[in-house]
Amino acid sequence: MSDDDGARVFTPPNLLRAKVGNKSGPNLDQIVAKAEAALTGLQDDYEVWIRDDLKTLRDAVASLRQEVDPTVLERVKILSHEIKGQGATYGYPLLTTVGHLLYGFIDRDADVAARHLDLIDAHVDFMALVLSEKIDDQGGLQAQGILAGLEDAAKKAHGEGPRAAGATRSAK
Amino acid sequence: MTTTISLEALSILVVDDNKHMHSVVKAILNSMRIKNIRFSDNAADAFMEMRQWHPDIIITDWAMQPLDGLDFVRLVRKGADSPNPYIPIILLTGHTEMCRVIEARDTGVNEILAKPISIKSLYSRIAAIVQNPRPFVKSKNYFGPCRRRATNLNYKGPERRQSEMVA
Numbered sequence: 001m002s003d004d005d006g007a008r009v010f011t012p013p014n015l016l017r018a019k020v021g022n023k024s025g026p027n028l029d030q031i032v033a034k035a036e037a038a039l040t041g042l043q044d045d046y047e048v049w050i051r052d053d054l055k056t057l058r059d060a061v062a063s064l065r066q067e068v069d070p071t072v073l074e075r076v077k078i079l080s081h082e083i084k085g086q087g088a089t090y091g092y093p094l095l096t097t098v099g100h101l102l103y104g105f106i107d108r109d110a111d112v113a114a115r116h117l118d119l120i121d122a123h124v125d126f127m128a129l130v131l132s133e134k135i136d137d138q139g140g141l142q143a144q145g146i147l148a149g150l151e152d153a154a155k156k157a158h159g160e161g162p163r164a165a166g167a168t169r170s171a172k
Numbered sequence: 173m174t175t176t177i178s179l180e181a182l183s184i185l186v187v188d189d190n191k192h193m194h195s196v197v198k199a200i201l202n203s204m205r206i207k208n209i210r211f212s213d214n215a216a217d218a219f220m221e222m223r224q225w226h227p228d229i230i231i232t233d234w235a236m237q238p239l240d241g242l243d244f245v246r247l248v249r250k251g252a253d254s255p256n257p258y259i260p261i262i263l264l265t266g267h268t269e270m271c272r273v274i275e276a277r278d279t280g281v282n283e284i285l286a287k288p289i290s291i292k293s294l295y296s297r298i299a300a301i302v303q304n305p306r307p308f309v310k311s312k313n314y315f316g317p318c319r320r321r322a323t324n325l326n327y328k329g330p331e332r333r334q335s336e337m338v339a
Binding site: 006007008009010011012014015016017019020021023024025026027028029031032034035036038039042045046049078081082084085086087088089090093096100103 | 174175176177178179180181182190192193195196199200202203204205228229235258260264266287288289291292295301302303305307308309310311312314318
């Protein structure tokens with residue numbers, strides 16, 4: 001690591017250790033249970049927020065059909081990234097997966113994404129379905145089939161062949 | 173049953189332009205009995221909070237506008253008017269690709285946490301900052317926490333770091 005040539009290493013005083021002292025906190029299971037209960041309490045709010053986000057996505061795609069504006073497409077990408085980051089936290093891991101797929105589809109090549117607005121709509125439709133059906137896990141075979149279809153369609157749009165049957169999906 | 177250290181004395185500044193994430197992080201921090209929390213929507217506001225409130229730790233998102241999380245970290249670490257270049261920073265990100273993680277590490281964050289946030293992971297990152305803080309490195313191209321996570325006992329090359337040469 002040439003960046004370290006002539007580097008000076010030093011240890012600032014650990015003021016935080018002194019500040020927290022030697023007291024024990026709650027055990028980790030208690031922390032997790034309390035946080036999960038609090039997040040469950042926020043789930044109703046989240047469902048309102050995510051519906052607003054889905055409407056924003058639909059409006060953005062409608063706008064893109066009229067005129068391809070890169071800033072609007074970027075907004076769709078950012079919003080899909082936010083959905084990826086929040087879905088599982090609020091008990092919707094499938095929203096995280098679909099958000100991840102949509103973000104990846106646009107991030108890979110925005111010009112390709114702009115030519116395949118129906119595919120963006122298909123991601124949004126699936127997110128709406130997850131929400132309306134309250135699918136709070138990775139879904140059954142049908143859901144996994146839809147995910148595989150979205151992923152294959154994205155690859156095809158980007159000029160790749162579909163996944164091999166039985167291949168593991170890369171999305172987290 | 174895993175015991176934890178008490179973190180309730182800590183003050184934490186959360187920097188994120190997404191209000192939903194404020195609620196998420198607050199709920200998780202509260203479960204650790206951390207109540208002294210403030211929120212900023214952007215880097216400029218966060219700088220003001222740092223000057224006036226002096227938080228112990230910053231938790232920042234990467235994807236923000238107009239300045240993103242890494243721009244903010246650069247300002248904290250290297251800005252001439254930084255209120256505290258040494259403050260521990262945890263970066264939240266949905267970008268988990270290795271190149272992005274390396275970029276974040278080279279900017280000077282202490283810890284990186286993937287979204288969706290894992291409650292246990294956030295606790296372990298904060299506890300690591302408190303219990304096992306890494307030394308700081310200042311070189312021509314980098315200022316921030318030491319990026320070496322492990323010591324290679326078989327390393328036989330030249331030592332490039334001044335303090336290690338002295339020791």
